[in-house]
Each structure stands twice: as C-alpha cells, then as structure tokens.
Amino acid sequence: xxxxxxxxxxxxxxxxxxxxxxxxxxxxxxxxxxxxxxxxxxxxxxxxxxxxxxxxxxxxxxxxxxxxxxxxxxxxxxxxxxxxxxxxxx
Amino acid sequence: xxxxxxxxxxxxxxxxxxxxxxxxxxxxxxxxxxxxxxxxxxxxxxxxxxxxxxxxxxxxxxxxxxxxxxxxxxxxxxxxxxxxxxxxxxxxxxxxxxxxxxxxxxxxxxxxxxxxxxxxxxxxxxxxxxxxxxxxxxxxxxxxxxxxxxxxxxxxxxxxxxxxxxxxxxxxxxxxx
Numbered sequence: 001x002x003x004x005x006x007x008x009x010x011x012x013x014x015x016x017x018x019x020x021x022x023x024x025x026x027x028x029x030x031x032x033x034x035x036x037x038x039x040x041x042x043x044x045x046x047x048x049x050x051x052x053x054x055x056x057x058x059x060x061x062x063x064x065x066x067x068x069x070x071x072x073x074x075x076x077x078x079x080x081x082x083x084x085x086x087x088x089x090x
Numbered sequence: 091x092x093x094x095x096x097x098x099x100x101x102x103x104x105x106x107x108x109x110x111x112x113x114x115x116x117x118x119x120x121x122x123x124x125x126x127x128x129x130x131x132x133x134x135x136x137x138x139x140x141x142x143x144x145x146x147x148x149x150x151x152x153x154x155x156x157x158x159x160x161x162x163x164x165x166x167x168x169x170x171x172x173x174x175x176x177x178x179x180x181x182x183x184x185x186x187x188x189x190x191x192x193x194x195x196x197x198x199x200x201x202x203x204x205x206x207x208x209x210x211x212x213x214x215x216x217x218x219x220x221x222x223x224x225x226x227x228x229x230x231x232x233x234x235x236x237x238x239x240x241x242x243x244x245x246x247x248x249x250x251x252x253x254x255x256x257x258x259x260x261x262x263x264x265x266x267x
Contacts, residue, residue: 005252008108012100012261013115024114029102034109042109045250046133053136064164 005034005042063087094266096124103258107132110247113261118203118240120263125197127246130190130254138187138216138227140249141195142175145208145241149174152236159229176233177249178214187216192257197233202241209234 010029017023034042070084080088097120102111116123131139138161144153154171178195193216199208210233217226246259 005109006106007110007112008102008104009112009114010100010102010259010261011115012113012117014117022115028100031106031108038109042250047250049140049249049251050134050136060164060166063166 005039006031007034007038008032094264097263097265099123099261099263101258101260104253104255107252107255109250109252110245111253111259112243112245113259114243116202116242116244116261117263118242119265120203121201121266122264123197123199123202123241123244124262124264125195125199125244125246125259126262127195127257127259128192129195129248129257130192131248131251132254133252134248138193139251140177141214142177142247142249143197144175144245145235145237146239146243147245148237154234154236156232157229158231159227161227176210176212176231176235178212178229178231191216192254193227199241205238205240207234207236207238208241 008029008031009025011017011023011025011027013020013023015023017025017027066084067087070080070087073080073084099117099120100113104111127141129141151172151174153173153176154169155173155176156167156169157177158167159165176197178197193214195212195214197210197212199210202208211231212233213228213230215228217228244261247253
C-alpha cells in the first residue's frame with residue numbers, strides 16, 4: 001500500500017495553540033495528508049523539475065564539449081568556431 | 091549601544107517524510123528572518139534537487155533570481171524572472187547520492203514585514219563521497235520577490251519531491267535593538 005503524502009504546518013505564534021481562536025492548527029505543528037489536487041500538483045511539479053534537470057544536464061554537456069573542442073584546437077593551433085570562442089574567458 | 095539579537099522562532103525536525111514544511115503565523119515583531127535547513131530528497135533520481143520557497147501561499151509569477159552554481163567539474167550562472175517560487179539549486183542531496191548525506195541551505199530575508207518588494211540571498215551545498223562528476227553542488231543565489239504584503243507564512247518544499255525523515259528546518263527572527 002502506498003502511503004498518502006503529507007505536509008507539515010508549524011504555527012510560529014506565541015499563543016495557547018489549543019485555546020486561542022486565532023490558531024488555525026490548534027497545535028505547535030500538525031501533519032496533514034495532501035488532497036488529491038495537491039498530490040496531482042506535486043506530481044506535475046516533480047515531472048517538470050526532472051525535465052528541467054535533464055535540460056540543464058544536456059546544456060552543460062554541450063558546453064563542456066565546446067570547451068574541450070576549443071582547448072584541443074588552441075593546442076593544435078587551429079581556428080575556433082564562434083561558439084567555441086564564446087566559451088573562452090578573456 | 092543596542093545589540094542585534096537572533097531568536098529561534100520555530101523549528102521542525104521531520105519524524106517522517108513529508109512533501110513540504112510551512113511556517114505559519116510568523117510574528118511581525120522582528121526586522122529580518124533567517125532560515126537554516128538540512129534536507130535530503132528521497133524521491134528524486136538526481137544526485138541533487140531544488141528546494142523551492144513561497145511566501146504567503148503566493149504561487150504567482152512574482153519571483154526572480156540570479157544563480158551562481160558549481161558542481162566540482164564546472165560552474166555556470168543563470169538569471170530568470172516570472173518564477174512561481176524562489177529556488178535554490180543545490181539544496182538537497184538526491185536519492186542518487188551517498189546514503190544518509192544531507193544538503194545544507196540558508197535563506198536570509200531582510201525587512202520581511204515591509205509593504206514593499208523583498209530581496210534576499212541564499213546559498214546551499216550538497217557534498218557526498220560519490221566519485222561521479224556532478225554529484226556535488228554548491229551555489230549562491232540573489233532573490234527578488236515582487237509581493238508587497240508582509241510575510242506571514244513561508245512554505246519550503248522540494249519541487250514536488252519528498253523530503254526525508256530527519257530533515258531539519260529552523261526559522262530565526264533577527265532584531266537590531
């Protein structure tokens with residue numbers, strides 16, 4: 001059985017949590033099961049975060065390849081492409 | 091001469107995994123806020139994850155950032171606006187990293203009770219003994235939030251992923267008198 005995801009809410013107010021009508025959670029902290037909508041939103045966010053991470057990794061790999069190519073061409077005395085030249089710090 | 095003080099407002103050490111931690115009803119009696127946390131992501135397959143921060147439940151596009159980050163092999167910078175949260179790139183040790191390692195994070199939020207926009211800096215780092223390049227991260231971030239309401243609640247999560255048991259969160263209030 002899969003556990004229902006939860007969220008933690010902490011009340012920072014200095015009041016009698018149990019008896020103060022202003023306290024929304026009636027305790028120092030509570031653990032609340034996520035609603036179906038919140039679970040769906042989390043799943044979408046996680047999927048988007050993974051897609052973003054994959055895109056960043058791909059971008060970084062491409063940059064690293066350009067840097068390596070630029071270095072090799074500099075050592076060999078060959079002309080760089082403009083993309084390779086852009087990786088140089090002057 | 092008045093001396094600055096830093097007071098622990100609230101803390102939370104997770105006894106079980108959770109998707110987010112919210113500090114609510116934050117007292118409006120301090121000048122600045124500071125959040126220190128130690129987290130691990132147990133659902134991401136990546137060696138590092140992103141902690142996201144939202145204020146007052148505001149998920150609109152009022153957040154922007156400039157990020158300088160490095161992973162031990164290379165470094166880069168990115169700037170972006172119209173985000174729906176602040177994000178720190180390096181905060182969590184993902185499930186692909188060494189067991190029982192946690193990332194460390196810190197956010198400093200000046201003038202949180204002001205009725206103007208908010209600026210902040212944050213940093214985070216996740217180190218472990220993996221020999222795989224890119225499995226360690228460190229970063230520093232400049233943050234800007236266009237919300238003009240005083241901050242009364244802060245929600246921290248891992249972009250939809252699950253925060254590990256024993257992750258810890260500390261909220262401090264800072265006064266200058």
